[in-house]
Amino acid sequence: MHKAVFRIKSDSPYAGSTSQNNTRIELWCNDHCDLLHIAGDEQTDVVEHVSMEVGVREQIETNGERTIITDACLKEYGDDYIEAHLAANDCLLLPPLRYERGAKIVRVLALDPANLSMLYSDISAEHEVTVESKQELTSVRSETPVLAASTFLPTLSDRQREVFLAAFEQGYYEIPRGTTTSEIAEIVGGGRRTVEHHLRRAEEKLANAFAEYL
Known part of the structure; x- marks a missing residue:
């Protein structure tokens, strides 16, 4: 199994909210809404931006970080283009999506490294893309949980x-x-x-x- 990390320049509401600060957003999409984990120094500005663009239904603040449930899904704002490319090139998305410094960070898995190259070619034809890393994996580790243990x-x-x-x-x-x-x-x-x-x-x-x- 092979993994690639792509940094895609984006003007979506989440990427835009991080463009002028060092705050990071991790996203789990639920079709009708998004679950966000926000960490960094300027969370208040980011939350206000997200609230104006997408809407915030609920938020929990724990240990200096925030977990947010949005009113709508970002797919409604045209930020789901990556899914069609993933399916076309037989690749899998490794959640969560991450937004930082005005870009969307996408981690992708594929059995054949050639599929990752083709995915990059398809996305870069429409967007500014940088390959952050590319490696062969022997296992896939789980990510940091959205909610800290203290919650x-x-x-x-x-x-x-x-x-x-x-x-x-x-x-x-x-x-x-x-x-x-x-x-x-x-x-x-x-x-x-x-x-x-x-x-x-x-x-x-x-x-x-x-x-x-x-």
Whole structure:
């Protein structure tokens, strides 16, 4: 399998919003709307630009980055031309699309490297294209998730967090267990029954948060 990364100069709303700054947009298209992950120093200006051009339905801000659901799909703005070329040249798009410095970054997979060359030829006939990289792959790794872990981790109290981390660090969850709740109580201070209560509450919250992803 072979991979190529193309930088395509673009005047689409997303590319345009990054043309004068170092903010990066990653896009997952859902036909009726887009899911965007925005990172960089001037996110407010980018979000305002996207809001005016495409519309913003909802946004979440976490750890200095934003996840946005748009009102419409960028395909409505004629930014889907790459799909026809992909199909014609037997190539696959590796999401997400990325927009930065006024360009669209497209990562493409193909079984035959000649298909990547033909794809480049087709796109460059209509757009200004630069080949960022080209390589043979032995595997395809998953990308950074759209949502940071902190967006779905449960909120533990300070005491629950302290007790749970102490239990983990002392080997409570190893097989066989490396410590007991009595020993954990001595480390964090407090009675064994109270420590066990905090530990069970932390475990319950973590189990409830992760069960839906299993």
